Amino acid sequence: MNAPSPGFTLGPNSYGKSGVRLVRVDRDTPRHAIRDLTVHTALSGDLDATHYSGDNTGVLPTDTQKNTVYALARDGVGAVEAFAERLARHFVDTTPSITHARVRIEEHPWTRVGDHSFTRGEGGERRTAEAAYGGAGAAVTAGIRDLLLLNTTDSEFTGFLVNEFTTLPETDDRILATAVAADWDYTTAPADYDQAFQSARAALLEAFADTYSLSLQQTLYAVGERILKTVPEAGEVRLSLPNRHHYLLDLGRFGLDNPGVVFQAGDLPYGLIEGAVRREAP
């Protein structure tokens, strides 16, 4: 192995296959089931040689990582969290040069319209999972992307800091809309990952719907806390909430009033409210 030039050294690194598209059909009965996943792998370990001198002895090709995803799916996929963990453990436990693996999965939901027929819109809500494994216990995270939520009232934004650049009027009744990205870490594995996911998602929806919001920040905290209260195995929730602004239009130019009924949906720029909610040690 070539030595690095004096004064330089390799920093943290990982490599893997991104965007492995896996469709798994369960056809044990005439009522088929389908799972549609995008899997991303990231491995690290004893990989100095390939970086310093192109010695690939310890490199498990990303092509092989992709094939492993398909091969392990032959037995069935199960909960995405469990599949991510199974893959991460497999890479580390069967490859001496690999000491750490991170596997992320996004699940694209298909809605049943018949025994072997399904429909799915492009984009839309996705369930996510991530497992990181370094030889001891696996760290498992579950999440949601692009869950679109909107309240037509019970949202205010007043009392904010005002300076010479302020133009935003205070409002005591606005639309609050967002596209939720949420991740929650499991400190212990729940008995049933699917059930824990559904409980977390339901808690998120309930908290969004029943919180009278004075700021999206307040809603973020309420949502995170509700997930932690509902799912005892979750230790931290991270939320990223774009503020999908809806501007109340001034219809006075047309001699019309606008009692909170006609809005212009904004695009860019948008507010982005992000934060973590944690369970404190007792």
Ligand SMILES: O=c1[nH]c(=O)c2[nH]c(=O)[nH]c2[nH]1
């Ligand atoms: O809920 C909100 N939080 C903000 O920080 C903010 N800033 C802004 O312009 N609108 C809003 N709304």
